[in-house]
Amino acid sequence: MREPLIFRMxxxxxxxxxxxxxxxxxxxxxLVPVLHLALPPESAFHVSTYAITLLGKIMCYAIVALAxxxxxxxxxxxxxxxxxxxxxxxxxFGMYLMRQIGRDGSYQSDLPDxxxxxxxxxxxxxxxxxxxxxWVALLVVVVxxxxxxxxxxxxxxxxxxxxxxxIITQAxxxxxxxxxxxxxxxxxxxxxxxxxxxxxxxxxxxxxxxLVLFGVTAGVLALTFVFARWxxxxxxxxxxxxxxxxxxxxxxxxxDPLWFKLFIWTLSAVLCGIAGALYVPxxxxxxxxxxxxxxxxxxxxxxxxxxxxTLIGPIVGAFVVNLAKSWFTVSFxxxxxxxxxLLFIVVTLLLPQGLVGLWHTLRRAKGART
Amino acid sequence: MSARDVFRKIIGIELDENSPFGYPARQxxxxxxHNVILxxxxxxxxxxxxxxxxxxxxxxxxxxxRCIIGPNGAGKTTMMDVITGKTRPDSGSAFFxxxxxLTQLSEPQIAHAGIGRKFQKPTIFEQHSVFENLELAMxxxxxxxxxxxxxxxxxxxxxxADTLRLIRLDGEADRPxxxxxxxxxxxxxxxxxxxxxxxxxxLDEPVAGMTDDETMRTAELFVxxxxxxxxxxxxxxxxxxxxxxxxxxxxxxxxxxxxxDLDAVQNxxxxxxxxxxx
Numbered sequence: 194m195r196e197p198l199i200f201r202m203x204x205x206x207x208x209x210x211x212x213x214x215x216x217x218x219x220x221x222x223x224l225v226p227v228l229h230l231a232l233p234p235e236s237a238f239h240v241s242t243y244a245i246t247l248l249g250k251i252m253c254y255a256i257v258a259l260a261x262x263x264x265x266x267x268x269x270x271x272x273x274x275x276x277x278x279x280x281x282x283x284x285x286f287g288m289y290l291m292r293q294i295g296r297d298g299s300y301q302s303d304l305p306d307x308x309x310x311x312x313x314x315x316x317x318x319x320x321x322x323x324x325x326x327x328w329v330a331l332l333v334v335v336v337x338x339x340x341x342x343x344x345x346x347x348x349x350x351x352x353x354x355x356x357x358x359x360i361i362t363q364a365x366x367x368x369x370x371x372x373x374x375x376x377x378x379x380x381x382x383x384x385x386x387x388x389x390x391x392x393x394x395x396x397x398x399x400x401x402x403x404l405v406l407f408g409v410t411a412g413v414l415a416l417t418f419v420f421a422r423w424x425x426x427x428x429x430x431x432x433x434x435x436x437x438x439x440x441x442x443x444x445x446x447x448x449d450p451l452w453f454k455l456f457i458w459t460l461s462a463v464l465c466g467i468a469g470a471l472y473v474p475x476x477x478x479x480x481x482x483x484x485x486x487x488x489x490x491x492x493x494x495x496x497x498x499x500x501x502x503t504l505i506g507p508i509v510g511a512f513v514v515n516l517a518k519s520w521f522t523v524s525f526x527x528x529x530x531x532x533x534x535l536l537f538i539v540v541t542l543l544l545p546q547g548l549v550g551l552w553h554t555l556r557r558a559k560g561a562r563t
Numbered sequence: 564m565s566a567r568d569v570f571r572k573i574i575g576i577e578l579d580e581n582s583p584f585g586y587p588a589r590q591x592x593x594x595x596x597h598n599v600i601l602x603x604x605x606x607x608x609x610x611x612x613x614x615x616x617x618x619x620x621x622x623x624x625x626x627x628x629r630c631i632i633g634p635n636g637a638g639k640t641t642m643m644d645v646i647t648g649k650t651r652p653d654s655g656s657a658f659f660x661x662x663x664x665l666t667q668l669s670e671p672q673i674a675h676a677g678i679g680r681k682f683q684k685p686t687i688f689e690q691h692s693v694f695e696n697l698e699l700a701m702x703x704x705x706x707x708x709x710x711x712x713x714x715x716x717x718x719x720x721x722x723x724a725d726t727l728r729l730i731r732l733d734g735e736a737d738r739p740x741x742x743x744x745x746x747x748x749x750x751x752x753x754x755x756x757x758x759x760x761x762x763x764x765x766l767d768e769p770v771a772g773m774t775d776d777e778t779m780r781t782a783e784l785f786v787x788x789x790x791x792x793x794x795x796x797x798x799x800x801x802x803x804x805x806x807x808x809x810x811x812x813x814x815x816x817x818x819x820x821x822x823x824d825l826d827a828v829q830n831x832x833x834x835x836x837x838x839x840x841x
Contacts, residue, residue, distance in 0.1 A: 198712075429711040431695055435688045442686040445647060446700045446759055447674035452707035 202423040210422065213505075214415050221252075221411030226404045242403060246475055249407040251515045252414045253472040258495045258507035259417050260464035265493065266501030267425055268457050269437030271355075274362030275465055276489035277369045278337040282466025283479040284373070285336055287386035288320060289329035290397075290474060294390045306388070307381045317379045326393060333470040334463050341462030342455065349454045363486050370484035385480025392474050403475070410471045414508075417464060421504050433457060494533065498540050500547025509548055593677055593762055594661040595625040600763055600793045601646070606655035608641055608817075615641040616652070617817035623763070628789035630804045630825075631797045633814035634837060639797045640683065642814070643765050647680050648673045659763070671705070679761030683768045683797075685748035689741030693732050693751060696740050697723045700755035722758070729784070730754035745772040753784070764788070766796045770803050782806035801825075 196204075206214065225240055225248075232239040257279055264270045291305040300309040304316065322328040344365060348358060376382035395402045424430050436443050436450045443450055473479045482488070491514075499510020514536070521529040544551050593600070601623040608616040616638045623629050631639055644650035645657055648670045657665040663676055674680075688696050701719060704710075727733040730750040735743065740751055749769060756764055766785075770778040782803055785794055789809070798804055804811060804825060811828045813820045821831045828834055 424711075427711060428698070428713040429707070431691060431699060432710055434690060435699055438688050438690055439686050441649075441670075442682070442688065443699075444670040445674055445680045446705075446755060447671050447702075448699075448705045448710075449669070449671040449707075453710075456707050456711075 202419050205423040205426045206419060214419065218411065218415055222408050225407065229404060230400065242400065245403055245407050247519060249403070249410050249475040250472060251512055252407075252410045253468045253475070254492075254495065254515055255508045255511040256410075256414050256417050256468035256471075257465050257492055258499065258511040259414075259421055259504065260461040260468070261492050261496045262501055262504065262507040263421060263424070263464075264457055264461045265496060266503070266507075267430065267433050267437065268454060270454060270458065271359045271493065272362045272458075272461075272489070273359045273486065273493060274364075274366035274489050275461070275492050276484050276486075277366040278341060278462040278465035279469040279472070280369070280373075280479065280481070280483040281337045281340060282333045282469030283473040283483060284380055284386070284469075285329055285332040285466070286470035287380075287389075287473050287479045288323040288332075289326060290389040290392060291381075291386050292320075292324040293392060293394075294388065297390050298388070305381070305386075307376075307384065308379075311376055319379070330470075333466050337462040337466030337469075338459050341459045345455045345458040346451075349451045349458070363489070366484050366489050367486055370481045373481040373484060381480070383480065385478060386473070387478040387480075389474065389477055397474055397477070406471065406475050410475070413467060413471060418504060418508070425504070429453070429456075491533070494537050494540075496547075498536060498547055500544075500549030503547075503549045506547050506549040513548065593659065593663065596661060598625050599623065600625045600627075600660060601795075602656070602658040603642070603645070604656045604658075606642075606645055606652045606657060608638075608645060608650055608652050614817050616645065618655070619814075619818050621812065621819065623793055623795060626790045626793055628785060628794045628807055628809035629796070630807055630809055630811045631795060631814060632799065632804065632811060632828075633820070636816075637814040638817040639814055640767060641817075643680060643767055643795075643797070646673075646765060647678060674759065674761075675705075677760075677762035678765065679756040679759045679763070680765045681749075681752050681756055681767055681769055683771070685745065685752050687740045687748055687751050687755065689739065691740060692737050693727070693740050693743070694723060694736040696751055697726055697754055697758050700758040702758065702760050726754045726757055729757070731780075746774060746777045749773060750777075750781075753781070757788075761792065763793045763795070766794065766798075768798055769796065770798065770800055775802075778803050779806060 203211070225245065228238055228240040229242075229245060234241070257275065261272065261275055264272060294305065296303065298306040298309075300306055302309045304313065308316070316323075348361060353361065372378055373380055373385075374383055380386070389397050391397055392402060392406075425433070432443065432448055432453055436448075436453055440450055469479075469483075495510040495514050496507045497510070498514055499508065500506030514533075517532070517536075518529060521532060540547060546553070599622055601621070603619055603621040606616050606619040607614060619638065619642065621642070631642070633639055641650060645652050646665060648665060648668055651666060659665050659673075659676055659678065665673060665678075668676065688699065691699070698715065698719075701722065703713065703719075724733070727736055730753060732743075732747060732751060732754070735747070740748065743751060749772065753766070753769060756766075769785075770781050773781065778800065785796065785807055788794060794809075796804075796807060808825075810823065811825050812822045813828055813831075813834050815837050820837065821828050821834050823831075
């Protein structure tokens with residue numbers, strides 16, 4: 194008899210990775226809340242609300258980066274439209290947050306403000322059940338999964354690969370963005386959803402709610418990491434990298450790449466959806482710009498900068514690029530895009546394995562000297 | 564019934580090959596009652612008007628070791644593409660045994676039916692270890708969700724170890740396959756084929772890049788496999804073809820030019836003109 198799956202998942206981690214995950218959780222669930230709540234704001238060690246929101250947001254991005262790495266780094270499929278899945282998860286959860294506003298909106302109506310503004314009298318059918326947390330939690334998973342499954346089935350069955358696939362994913366997210374921009378779509382058009390008040394009845398701006406959201410995000414990130422480690426170490430992971438390296442050989446030894454690609458693609462979309470759902474209450478807004486092509490390309494840049502085909506790489510990449518972004522956009526807002534482009538070029542030319550690869554090279558060089 | 568069985572039932576992977584998660588390990592029953600394992604009948608394949616195969620007829624007996632020779636462009640690789648489902652013929656039929664219509668099956672389905680293929684250029688998983696290459700090729704349930712929870716049993720390890728010895732790579736099991744020499748890669752690919760336990764092996768230039776010693780060892784291996792397996796070997800190396808000793812088919816411009824033992828074929832005037840005489 195084999196051990197239960199969760200033990201096998203943990204045993205896929207080596208001692209160092211286990212220590213890393215434990216340390217990360219200790220900081221995120223223990224140290225940060227204590228430093229935030231117990232210390233006065235003027236203390237040097239106080240963790241501000243701004244910092245918690247920023248780190249929470251970046252952890253959502255890190256989940257997306259991990260999801261991207263599973264299909265790109267391990268599956269060899271570059272998606273330049275992953276923003277759509279992130280946004281779908283965000284919109285699904287945003288519906289719930291909009292309903293939680295209740296009558297506290299500007300028009301004091303049961304309907305969300307933007308619907309009152311459009312002179313709608315009742316909720317569209319697809320908003321049914323959006324006041325139920327559980328239903329919406331289901332939507333967060335099912336909607337991105339369904340879109341990814343259907344899109345992936347036809348794309349992979351037609352054996353669309355490489356740059357052609359990337360371009361189609363861009364078209365997909367772009368089309369979705371145009372759809373969500375329309376007021377008639379019923380998701381707030383241009384402005385999207387914002388002005389949230391509560392989540393599960395608790396004030397969304399209170400320190401405690403923010404800490405809980407931060408903690409849940411940290412937990413999901415850690416789980417995603419452990420799960421991804423197990424997945425890539427499984428035979429499934431080996432077949433996946435085999436498809437990346439020599440797809441025809443995989444077919445001629447009897448695996449159908451379609452289902453392997455479709456599984457990892459759908460899984461990746463679901464992870465993005467969950468990340469989107471965690472992102473919206475922390476950032477307080479979701480609008481169609483999350484589906485813009487540039488956003489999706491940025492996801493690929495995080496993974497490339499961190500190092501694809503490693504699991505720690507995308508997390509590092511998401512943190513480094515986004516911390517740099519929040520510093521840049523305050524200090525030199527006009528130069529951020531130039532810097533991002535430069536970073537991408539430098540990484541592509543000089544660091545094909547990303548920062549993680551650089552770290553390994555430096556360690557080997559140091560080992561060789563001593 | 565465990566939770567995993569229930570889960571599998573719900574998502575339908577207990578259904579047979581029409582289930583949405585790939586192909587089960589079930590082998591199609593191969594009917595060789597007429598002692599013929601492969602029939603190619605009037606196969607024509609054209610690419611933009613160029614006939615790569617032109618009414619090709621070929622029959623391989625069960626347990627036979629057949630060599631296919633022919634100048635470049637004769638249609639040898641296209642023929643293998645047709646047999647393995649990579650290319651669909653414009654006309655003609657291809658049957659595996661009496662009953663399995665190869666033109667109706669996909670590449671993985673054909674692999675499960677019992678046809679293994681070695682490519683001209685050694686195609687192995689360079690990033691994976693030698694052991695993992697064999698593990699991936701091993702006959703087993705190869706559907707996506709089953710693969711997710713697959714694990715190696717002791718007899719699986721034994722089978723891999725046996726194959727490693729047979730292809731003389733038992734010392735290299737944990738090395739990345741990309742670091743092997745060219746000849747070793749060829750052997751690894753042959754080993755992967757054997758792990759699939761195919762009834763019919765298609766081998767496209769299996770000794771290209773091997774030393775003379777390796778070539779002769781390969782010939783010995785193939786001769787020992789014949790009987791239990793059927794083999795179709797495409798090769799240019801005449802010493803190797805001679806060592807194999809089986810019947811030889813000469814392809815030219817997409818159809819069979821001559822067939823017989825090597826001496827007869829080599830003395831055939833038409834063959835000398837198109838191929839050997841040059």
